[in-house]
Amino acid sequence: MNTKAMYRLSYGLFVCTVKNGKKTNGCIINTAIQVASSPNRISIAVNKANYTHDMLKETGRCNVSVISTEAEFELFKHFGFQSGRDVDKFDESFNAKDYRIAENDIPYITKGTNAYFSLEVKESVDLGSHTLFICEPVMMEVLSDAASCTYEYYQKNIKPKPQPVGKTATGKTVWRCTICGYEWEGEELPDDFICPICKHPKADFEKIIR
Incomplete structure (x- = not known):
């Protein structure tokens, strides 16, 4: 069995942001898809090793910002190369001009993204290393006309x-x-x-x- 076949599957890249009390956090995920249209449902898979996973599990609310081809590597470093258990990802090291606060009081990323969704978890499935969250989108907006960043594009042009x-x-x-x-x-x-x-x-x- 050639496991490299897994690399042929297509993925997007997203920033999943959460808030629990005064703590705000976020991480990079590569699975966010519409899985049903009536009612509208979006599924996201989050690694259990991420602090974002634990916060989302507890609060049941998050925002998902769709990363675009205009994103810079710094975005991936900031939200993917460090843990929210150790650092505050929304302190002064992250430019306040690069995000806004949605109606659900959770930040969404505006620089290097082309859309965002505010999601409420309706059910979850334990998948071992990840939890699959089935969510209802309660707000969504288009932020730019830039193309969405695929995992392949990230590999070839951003990394x-x-x-x-x-x-x-x-x-x-x-x-x-x-x-x-x-x-x-x-x-x-x-x-x-x-x-x-x-x-x-x-x-x-x-x-x-x-």
Whole structure:
């Protein structure tokens, strides 16, 4: 069985944002699709390793911003290369001009996106590594005419090309995802590690000594 067939499936890229009390957070997801039209339903799958998952599970509300081809790599780094458990993704490091607050009091991203949806969870399904949330869209708006960013477009046009690396004086061990370029620092990558950006497993990471 050639598991690389999975790479042939088409994906979009989105920022899923949530709010629980005073805490606001968000992460990159690659599955958000309309699954029914009457009633209108959108499904999103969120990795359980993401803090956004736990907040959404508790509150049942989120916004999904559709990333466009005008997005810059910094957007992916900000929402995908760090955890909301460790940082405030909506502090002063994220420009207030790049997002707005929707009617549900949750931010949605305006820079590098072309639409957003405010969603309310109607049911959820445990899928193991992810939870599938079946949601009702209660608000939606078009933000720009730019084309939606596919996973393939991100790979070819937004993600920085890998740079040659080797041993340096620091001697740090880094595991780099060969799919999206995400890097994790540590001696041993856990066997059950899932890339927070592209959701690929440990088998798709390469070990680098810096």
